Amino acid sequence: MSLVQCDAVLIERVLANLLENAGKYTPAQSPVEILVRAVDDELRCSVRDHGPGVAKGLEEVIFEKFTRGHAESATPGVGLGLAICRAIVEAHRGRIWIEPTHPQGATFTFSLPLGTPPAMDMAEEVPGIPSPPKS
Numbered sequence: 001m002s003l004v005q006c007d008a009v010l011i012e013r014v015l016a017n018l019l020e021n022a023g024k025y026t027p028a029q030s031p032v033e034i035l036v037r038a039v040d041d042e043l044r045c046s047v048r049d050h051g052p053g054v055a056k057g058l059e060e061v062i063f064e065k066f067t068r069g070h071a072e073s074a075t076p077g078v079g080l081g082l083a084i085c086r087a088i089v090e091a092h093r094g095r096i097w098i099e100p101t102h103p104q105g106a107t108f109t110f111s112l113p114l115g116t117p118p119a120m121d122m123a124e125e126v127p128g129i130p131s132p133p134k135s
């Protein structure tokens with residue numbers, strides 16, 4: 001079982017910002033996928049699109065405040081969405097980055113450290129539930 005400790009409202013904001021970008025910067029009807037998997041000691045969540053992608057060399061600056069791509073002047077936005085994502089993810093001791101989608105598009109991934117699931121003591125008495133017979 002994969003458990004993370006996070007502020008659900010803030011992580012929802014991260015996902016919403018990434019999905020909003022995928023909707024804004026890719027053609028209508030172009031699919032967007034959300035992938036979640038556990039890798040080593042972290043949970044990774046990706047938003048993968050098949051739009052124009054982000055130009056080489058801009059992969060880091062787009063996470064800075066008020067930084068937008070060159071072709072975006074016609075699309076509303078102030079360039080804060082990804083900076084907010086990075087601040088929230090880093091406050092959770094996670095990371096966020098972009099990779100190209102093959103053959104075309106952008107994949108944004110953020111990670112959150114995996115928590116340790118609470119230990120369950122099967123012998124513990126739970127009010128209202130009979131204990132298993134002692135052997």
Ligand SMILES: Nc1ncnc2c1ncn2[C@@H]1O[C@H](COP(=O)(O)OP(=O)(O)OP(=O)(O)O)[C@@H](O)[C@H]1O
Binds near residue numbers: 026049076
């Ligand atoms: N899925 C994407 N595909 C292509 N380019 C993207 C994608 N997501 C972000 N970008 C590029 O990164 C830039 C920064 O994105 P960010 O979300 O920080 O700001 P914004 O979308 O321009 O404005 P805001 O989110 O504040 O409304 C965008 O202007 C765009 O150039």
Ligand SMILES: [Mg+2]
Binds near residue numbers: 081
């Ligand atoms: Mg945005």
